[in-house]
Amino acid sequence: MASSFLLSCRGLSAAADETPILHDVDLEVPAGEVHVLMGPNGAGKSTLGHVLMGDPAYSVTSGSVEFDGADITELSPDKRSRAGLFLSFQAPVEIPGVPLRSFLRAMVEGRGQKMKNKEFRKKIKELAQTLDMDPAYLDRELGVGFSGGEKKKVEMLQLLLLEPKLAILDETDSGLDVDALSVVSRGMELYREQCDGTLLIITHNTRILEHLNVDCVHVMVSGRLVAAGPSGLIDEIDAQGFERFELDNSAE
Amino acid sequence: MAENTIIVTTSGKKRTQVADVDRGMYDFRYEDADAEKLEAGLTPEIVREISERKGEPAWMLEHRLKSLEIYNSIEMSDWGPSIDGLDMDNIVTYVKPNTDQKSDWDSVPDNIKDTFDRLGIPEAERSYLAGVGAQYDSELVYHSMQESAAKMGIVYSGIEEALHGDYADLIQSKFMTLIPPTDHKFAALHGAVWSGGSFVYVPKGVRLDYPLQSYFRLNAKGAGQFEHTLIIVEDDADLHFIEGCSAPKYNVANLHAGAVELFVGKRAHLRYSTIENWSKNMYNLNTKRCRCDEEGQIEWISGSFGSHVGYLYPMSILAGRKAQASFTGITFAGSGQNLDTGCKVVLGAPETSASVETKGISKDGGIQTFRSSVVATPAAKGSRCSVSCQSLMLDDRSRSDTIPAMDIRCKNVDIGHEATIGRIGDDKVFYLMSRGIGEEEARTMIVNGFAEPISKELPLEYAVEMNNLIKLEMEGAIG
Ligand SMILES: Nc1ncnc2c1ncn2[C@@H]1O[C@H](COP(=O)(O)OP(=O)(O)OP(=O)(O)O)[C@@H](O)[C@H]1O
Ligand SMILES: [Mg+2]
Numbered sequence: 066m067a068s069s070f071l072l073s074c075r076g077l078s079a080a081a082d083e084t085p086i087l088h089d090v091d092l093e094v095p096a097g098e099v100h101v102l103m104g105p106n107g108a109g110k111s112t113l114g115h116v117l118m119g120d121p122a123y124s125v126t127s128g129s130v131e132f133d134g135a136d137i138t139e140l141s142p143d144k145r146s147r148a149g150l151f152l153s154f155q156a157p158v159e160i161p162g163v164p165l166r167s168f169l170r171a172m173v174e175g176r177g178q179k180m181k182n183k184e185f186r187k188k189i190k191e192l193a194q195t196l197d198m199d200p201a202y203l204d205r206e207l208g209v210g211f212s213g214g215e216k217k218k219v220e221m222l223q224l225l226l227l228e229p230k231l232a233i234l235d236e237t238d239s240g241l242d243v244d245a246l247s248v249v250s251r252g253m254e255l256y257r258e259q260c261d262g263t264l265l266i267i268t269h270n271t272r273i274l275e276h277l278n279v280d281c282v283h284v285m286v287s288g289r290l291v292a293a294g295p296s297g298l299i300d301e302i303d304a305q306g307f308e309r310f311e312l313d314n315s316a317e
Numbered sequence: 318m319a320e321n322t323i324i325v326t327t328s329g330k331k332r333t334q335v336a337d338v339d340r341g342m343y344d345f346r347y348e349d350a351d352a353e354k355l356e357a358g359l360t361p362e363i364v365r366e367i368s369e370r371k372g373e374p375a376w377m378l379e380h381r382l383k384s385l386e387i388y389n390s391i392e393m394s395d396w397g398p399s400i401d402g403l404d405m406d407n408i409v410t411y412v413k414p415n416t417d418q419k420s421d422w423d424s425v426p427d428n429i430k431d432t433f434d435r436l437g438i439p440e441a442e443r444s445y446l447a448g449v450g451a452q453y454d455s456e457l458v459y460h461s462m463q464e465s466a467a468k469m470g471i472v473y474s475g476i477e478e479a480l481h482g483d484y485a486d487l488i489q490s491k492f493m494t495l496i497p498p499t500d501h502k503f504a505a506l507h508g509a510v511w512s513g514g515s516f517v518y519v520p521k522g523v524r525l526d527y528p529l530q531s532y533f534r535l536n537a538k539g540a541g542q543f544e545h546t547l548i549i550v551e552d553d554a555d556l557h558f559i560e561g562c563s564a565p566k567y568n569v570a571n572l573h574a575g576a577v578e579l580f581v582g583k584r585a586h587l588r589y590s591t592i593e594n595w596s597k598n599m600y601n602l603n604t605k606r607c608r609c610d611e612e613g614q615i616e617w618i619s620g621s622f623g624s625h626v627g628y629l630y631p632m633s634i635l636a637g638r639k640a641q642a643s644f645t646g647i648t649f650a651g652s653g654q655n656l657d658t659g660c661k662v663v664l665g666a667p668e669t670s671a672s673v674e675t676k677g678i679s680k681d682g683g684i685q686t687f688r689s690s691v692v693a694t695p696a697a698k699g700s701r702c703s704v705s706c707q708s709l710m711l712d713d714r715s716r717s718d719t720i721p722a723m724d725i726r727c728k729n730v731d732i733g734h735e736a737t738i739g740r741i742g743d744d745k746v747f748y749l750m751s752r753g754i755g756e757e758e759a760r761t762m763i764v765n766g767f768a769e770p771i772s773k774e775l776p777l778e779y780a781v782e783m784n785n786l787i788k789l790e791m792e793g794a795i796g
Contacts, residue, residue, distance in 0.1 A: 118751050122743065146753035158748045162766025168749075171762060175753040206766070223752065 070131070071096040071263050072117070072150075072231055077128035079116045085126065086112045088288045094231065099257075099264045099277050101299065104285035105307045110267045111155050113285070114233045118152040119145050133230060147176055149230030153220040153237045155267075159208035165219065166203040169226060176227075192222050195255065197248045213240040221252040228260040237266075238273035250276055271299050286310050359408045361385060364509050371477055371512075376489055384498035384508025393502050398626045398655035398684070403572055403600050408506070466525060471556075472518040473529055476545055479516035488516065491547060495578045495606040495634070503574040503602045507543055511576065514544035517558060521582070524555035528590070528776060544575045548589075552582035552610075559590045559779065571598045571625070579607035581615050583637065588616040590775060592783055595623035597653060602628050611637030611666075618774045619646040621658050622786055630688060632661035635669035635700075642671040647771040647783075650683030650715070651790050659688040659706075659720075664697040664730065671701075676768055677708040679715035680790065686718045693723075693730045701731035708738040709767050711760070761791040 070093045077090040086109050094100050104110050116123050117130060119142040129138045137145055160168070169189055173180055180188070193200045196218045208216055217237050224232050238249055250273060256262045257277075268274070279296040284307070291310045292298070364385050368378040393400070466473050472484060479488060498508035517529060550556050560577075573595060581587045587607070595601050601624040607615040617631045633642035642662055650656040662671045671691070679685040687706045708717035719736040741763055749759035765772075765784050772780040 115747075118747075120747050120751075122747070141756065142747060142750035143753050143755050143759075146751055152751055154748065154751075158742070158745045160745055160749070160763060160766050162769030163762055168752075168762070171749075171754050171758065172752040175755065175758070227752070 070094060072130075072132050072265070074117070074130045075128055077113075077116070077130060078126045079112065079123045080126050081112070081123050086123070086288050087116060090128070090285075090288075090290050092283065092290060094263060094265055094281075096230070096263050097261055098280040099266065101274060101279055101282045101296075102265060102267045102285060103269070103282060103299070103302055103307075105311075108285045109288040110285055111235050112288075114152050114155075114235045114265075114267060117145075117233060118142055118150060143175065146227075146229075151224055151227060151229035151232040153217075153224060153232065153234045155235040155239075157208055157216045157220055159206075159211075161206050161209050163207045164204055165207050168207050169203075169223070172223065172227065189222070189226065192225050195225070196221055196252055197244070198222070214242060214245045217241060217249060218245065221249055224256055225252060225259070228256070229262065230260075231263045231265065232256065233265045233267065235267045236269065238268055238270050246273065249273070253277065271303055274299060284310050358406065359385060359388070359506075359509065363409060367510060367512070372481075373477075374480060374485065374489075377480065377492075380493065380498075381509050384493075384505050387498045388502060388505035388509055391499070391502050391505060397628055397657045397688075398686075400600055400602070400626055402625070466529065469523050469525065470520045471523060471525060472516065474516055476514045476516040476547055477512075484516070484518055487518070487549065488547060491549065491578065491580060492545075493576070493578070495580075495608055496576050496604050500604070504576065504604055507545070507574045507576050507604070511543045511545045514546045514575070515548070516546075517548040517550075517556065519548075519550045519554040519556045519585075521551040522553040523551075525557070526555075528557035528559045528588075530559040542573055542575070546575070546577040546579075548578070548587065549580045550582055550585045550587045550613075553584045554582065555586045557588040557590070559776070571600055573599055573601045573603060573624075575603045577603070577605035577631075579605075579615065581607060581609040581613035581640075583611045583613060585610075586614045586616075588618065589631075590618040590779070592620040592775070592779060592786075593623055594786060597623060597625050599624040600626045605629070605631040606634065607632070607642070608634045608636050609640035609642065612639045612641075613637060614641045615643075617642075617644045617646070617660065618771070619644070619658075619660075620771065620775075620783055621646070621648040621656055622790065624656065625654060627654075627656040627658060629656075629658045630661050630690070632663070633671060634663045634665060635671065636663075636665050637669075638666045639668045639670075640666060641669065644671070644673045644675070645771055645774050646673075646675040647678070647768050648675070648685050648687075649678045649787065649790050650680070650685035652681035652683060655684040655686075657686045657688055659686075659690075661690040662692070662702055664691070664693040664700040664702060664727075666696055666700075668699040669697060671703075673702070673704040673706070674770060675706040676771055677706065677717050678711065678764060678767070679708070679717045680711040682714040684716045684718075686720060687736070688720045688722075690722045690724070691732060693725045693727045693732065695726050697727040698729050700727070701733075703733040703735075705735045707736070707767070709764065710738065710740050711764070757791060761788050764791060 072094040074090055074092050077087060078085065079087040090113065102110050112123060116125065119140060125138060129136055131137065132148060132150055137148065166189065170185060173185065189203060190200050193203060198218050202215070211219065220237055238246060241249060253264065254276060279299065282294055282296060282298040283290050284292040286307060361382055364381045365378065368381055463473050493508055496504050498505040519525065548558060579587060579589060593601070609615050615633050619631060621627055621629060631644065633644070635642055644660040646658060646660065648656050648658045659675065660673055662673070664671065673689060675687055677685040677687050685708065687708065689704055691702050691704065693700060704721060706719055708719065710717050717738050719738065721734050723732055725732060741760060745763055746756065746759045749762060750756060765787050768787060772783050775783060
């Protein structure tokens with residue numbers, strides 16, 4: 066039976082090589098909502114993001130992922146992307162010799178969108194300006210020599226260009242200065258406005274959430290989702306850390 | 318009769334075409350002669366006959382005969398990829414004009430035809446490029462290029478034709494002095510049977526601001542096998558010469574032993590660019606050399622994509638103070654290919670400098686070796702040379718190696734070498750795919766990015782051709 070959720074995973078376990086990392090994860094995100102995923106370092110948050118996106122570095126050992134009414138557990142990452150899923154990488158890669166502009170172009174073309182070159186150039190220039198990026202960056206090699214903050218802005222630019230149905234933002238707010246942080250915040254709001262986008266935000270930093278209406282907070286510890294609750298949970302975590310959840314976890 | 322071995326292209330896409338069959342003139346004559354000599358080794362008679370047919374000056378005949386002697390007396394080199402597949406006992410079959418080649422379009426392998434399709438080579442040119450049938454001819458472009466160059470005093474012609482012209486003595490004084498027949502077995506063979514090729518002379522102080530482009534006809538007088546290129550750029554002059562094209566050159570006789578000799582005068586500058594895509598039965602044993610006088614500069618841009626086996630090490634001899642060389646090369650070895658490429662540098666005078674940057678790619682079991690030799694003579698005080706080579710192996714079956722040699726006979730020189738051999742990063746592929754880009758395209762983008770430092774040195778239309786070529790190689794679409 067198709068679920069009414071935009072994204073839902075059931076009993077999802079995944080491993081890298083032979084090492085299990087995610088255990089029996091159940092997660093449901095309805096369309097249009099903002100969900101937050103928190104947890105200590107090494108909990109498996111990024112791994113979950115990558116597994117949802119179909120990273121072949123991980124193998125799904127059990128469970129399934131459903132997106133927009135279809136089972137995507139076996140789908141390749143490019144097809145997931147075209148189905149409307151997006152992952153902003155915690156550590157975006159560098160690809161020497163490939164100009165950012167050509168990469169963006171290939172992204173758009175990969176979706177079979179016919180956009181005239183002029184229109185495309187205008188669009189990405191506008192997006193760059195929205196994100197306080199010097200349009201000269203568009204002609205630089207993808208990620209090469211970009212600062213940590215610049216890389217995150219490039220991720221946001223892609224988000225706004227693709228307008229996916231669901232965006233997983235993996236620490237897109239970390240390592241940003243105050244100005245960049247508000248730029249990324251603005252980007253997130255814009256994404257919500259433009260296409261009523263759904264967000265799954267992985268973060269250690271509550272600041273970025275201030276301007277957002279958070280619908281649900283999930284807590285991951287040691288590869289398991291151990292708690293979920295309304296936005297009040299964020300303040301609790303802020304005040305008390307994850308210790309409580311860790312205890313819960315070991316008591317299981 | 319005008320030497321007809323030069324074809325000029327304006328760009329990969331805009332070639333003119335005169336669909337005229339012009340091969341009867343010489344090819345038929347060969348057929349009878351060949352029939353008789355097929356079994357024999359290479360003899361002085363054959364060499365005499367070649368020379369006679371060309372109506373050459375006596376010194377050239379002598380040169381050929383001497384080269385033949387050397388050819389018959391020296392051994393094959395004992396390093397590098399195997400060339401056992403070359404039938405050296407029947408070397409005459411390589412020397413004869415390739416009568417089989419011009420059989421017909423039907424005999425051209427399907428994969429080559431397919432590649433023409435995918436490279437977008439116009440219908441009209443395909444049979445020419447495939448080495449069969451009507452010779453594609455852009456005489457018009459060639460002549461207009463010749464004419465405008467001539468106005469500046471530049472000579473640009475077939476070398477056989479030039480042997481009878483005003484520059485005959487100059488040619489005699491330079492011909493095979495950089496690449497003597499004693500250099501190696503195939504240089505000797507070249508000296509004995511060379512045929513066709515270009516001659517360019519740029520007078521003092523003349524600077525040509527557009528490139529001269531040429532590639533060699535395959536189906537004329539064995540020119541695809543043994544062409545000789547001689548370029549002289551006098552003091553303070555400037556030239557960019559482009560050889561080759563990205564279309565696969567199909568050839569039944571599968572040996573290519575051409576020679577390129579370049580002379581760069583004081584403060585002169587020459588850029589020599591090549592994209593080579595011989596068909597994949599070819600043994601490409603080409604030799605290229607340049608000599609630079611004081612403050613002269615040679616820039617090599619070299620792309621090797623085709624051939625079954627390749628040996629190619631363009632050499633820069635920096636003979637004058639402050640002479641400079643740069644070598645930018647890319648080699649792509651796919652299935653069934655063993656490409657041994659690189660370069661040689663001789664720092665032969667004070668304060669010379671050379672920089673070498675190469676990229677090697679291997680895929681589907683291909684073997685790609687970067688081989689370099691840097692020699693600093695005792696005269697090289699204050700010289701420097703940096704060599705950087707990067708290789709990318711696209712799968713576990715393929716191989717990339719680096720074999721740098723250095724022979725430093727001078728203190729006070731600065732020589733650096735750096736090599737990296739890597740694999741295509743799965744994290745990069747995943748990143749691109751997570752943006753909706755298909756796996757094959759993702760890999761192609763990464764490889765094109767890897768090759769970018771080379772393609773950016775090429776004129777735009779060649780860079781585009783090279784990117785297309787890489788794309789086809791990535792699809793495994795080229796036979
Ligand atoms: N490809 C991999 N191979 C081996 N181990 C991995 C791999 N990816 C993740 N891990 C391990 O799985 C665990 C979870 O890592 P993950 O990056 O998902 O954590 P995280 O919750 O995102 O942490 P952080 O908050 O520090 O970003 C870590 O112990 C990590 O070392
Ligand atoms: Mg993480």
